[in-house]
Amino acid sequence: xxxxxxxxxxxxxxxxxxxxxxxxxxxxxxxxxxxxxxxxxxxxxxxxxxxxxxxxxxxxxxxxxxxxxxxxxxxxxxxxxxxxxxxxxxxxxxxxxxxxxxxxxxxxxxxxxxxxxxxxxxxxxxxxxxxxxxxxxxxxxxxxxxxxxxxxxxxxxxxxxxxxxxxxxxxxxxxxxxxxxxxxxxxxxxxxxxxxxxxxxxxxxxxxxxxxxxxxxxxxxxxxxxxxxxxxxxxxxxxxxxxxxxxxxxxxxxxxxxxxxxxxxxxxxxxxxxxxxxxxxxxxxxxxxxxxxxxxxxxxxxxxxxxxxxxxxxxxxxxxxxxxxxxxxxxxxxxxxxxxxxxxxxxxxxxxxxxxxxxxxxxxxxxxxxxxxxxxxxxxxxxxxxxxxxxxxxxxxxxxxxxxxxxxxxx
Numbered sequence: 001x002x003x004x005x006x007x008x009x010x011x012x013x014x015x016x017x018x019x020x021x022x023x024x025x026x027x028x029x030x031x032x033x034x035x036x037x038x039x040x041x042x043x044x045x046x047x048x049x050x051x052x053x054x055x056x057x058x059x060x061x062x063x064x065x066x067x068x069x070x071x072x073x074x075x076x077x078x079x080x081x082x083x084x085x086x087x088x089x090x091x092x093x094x095x096x097x098x099x100x101x102x103x104x105x106x107x108x109x110x111x112x113x114x115x116x117x118x119x120x121x122x123x124x125x126x127x128x129x130x131x132x133x134x135x136x137x138x139x140x141x142x143x144x145x146x147x148x149x150x151x152x153x154x155x156x157x158x159x160x161x162x163x164x165x166x167x168x169x170x171x172x173x174x175x176x177x178x179x180x181x182x183x184x185x186x187x188x189x190x191x192x193x194x195x196x197x198x199x200x201x202x203x204x205x206x207x208x209x210x211x212x213x214x215x216x217x218x219x220x221x222x223x224x225x226x227x228x229x230x231x232x233x234x235x236x237x238x239x240x241x242x243x244x245x246x247x248x249x250x251x252x253x254x255x256x257x258x259x260x261x262x263x264x265x266x267x268x269x270x271x272x273x274x275x276x277x278x279x280x281x282x283x284x285x286x287x288x289x290x291x292x293x294x295x296x297x298x299x300x301x302x303x304x305x306x307x308x309x310x311x312x313x314x315x316x317x318x319x320x321x322x323x324x325x326x327x328x329x330x331x332x333x334x335x336x337x338x339x340x341x342x343x344x345x346x347x348x349x350x351x352x353x354x355x356x357x358x359x360x361x362x363x364x365x366x367x368x369x370x371x372x373x374x375x376x377x378x379x380x381x382x383x384x385x386x387x388x389x390x391x392x393x394x395x396x397x398x399x400x401x402x403x404x405x406x407x408x409x410x411x
Contacts, residue, residue, distance in 0.1 A: 001143055002143065004044045006239075006282075007034075007041070008281060009034060010050060010242065011244070011246055013051055013053070014065055015055060015061070015062035019351050021324065024061055024065070028065060031065065033264075033297065034278055037280075044139055045079065049244075050087075051243055052088075074105045076104065077105045080105040080106070081107070082107045082137075082150075084152040084197055085152040086152070086244060109135070109150045112152075134148070134183045144285050147193065148196075151200065153199045172228070173229060188237070189236075194285075195239050195240075196234075199242070200244060203230070204258075230258045235255060238288070238289045240259065241261065246260075246263040247271070248279070256288075256289065265299040269304050269351075272304045275296075277293040300322055300349065301324075302323070307329055308329075310343075314343070317347040318347075324351050325351065329354070330358055381398075
């Protein structure tokens, strides 16, 4: 029996910026790299596990990049691509091109009440079965179908409308587990390859949760429920392809792999030093899946560096031009204008310059006390900034902070 080869990727965040720095050119390069991997590995199917865009209203450039990339990934309709929405995506926007995209073998899914129509495409790819949150594909050259439970990110509206209310402390895990189990019991027998495609925060029950990346808006925590458990995924599944956490890792390896593929680029400095990857999956029905990460090389590295003198900093910056840098500079006082100018002129990828005051002693009187909570927000912000940065915030920063406070008062 011929094995299927599947490429798992996620968290493209098209249109993402690193503060003021655009990442679009890097995204073009790394997506071409993913296309090359899919072609060189002769992949049969591509899974995109959410956070396709970085915002609900993506730019024209980001939209154009997505469509061009998916057309190439689908080999003009010969290779199916299945994409779900993440917490950064607009569910309506993601599904809008679906009727046209399906003709190219590209299947978008973002709403829990949607049903992908069954039928055969001109390429020979056939949707042999579908339901709310499920699709079964038959590829012309394979002897078995590929069943996919579709689990896009569920925002508050879809949770209320389709997933019920009840005790919101425990309802999310219970309702989703029951929904997925019903789909698996109905469709996922041993005669096909069974896959789960989701964009949620999953952990193995009893383990320490993986920290969410700084670039993520907090994913919906319903009534204190901070994560779903890998055990909520049905036992019939052979591989769970996940998105949301940006580091490649398996949340669980038994009884089947539950894997985050990673984002294709580092999108926050908390991801500095991470190798970005896609995952190649091979398998047949009713047998353990084989999977392996494939490293991605394109894109600027994100670096967190600390220096205590200007010559060392300038030498490192000169030797590492193709990077984005969060630079911490140790100093006896605030960084003087000449030093800051020299650093910024030496490298076009410096995002932050953080002063670290040497021999900073914060005595007990400077620590935040319970009684301080009665102080106004500006005073608390000054105390926090002093404890973190070793100096008081300047007037420009205080002005921005106060403007934010005034906007909050109007809401």
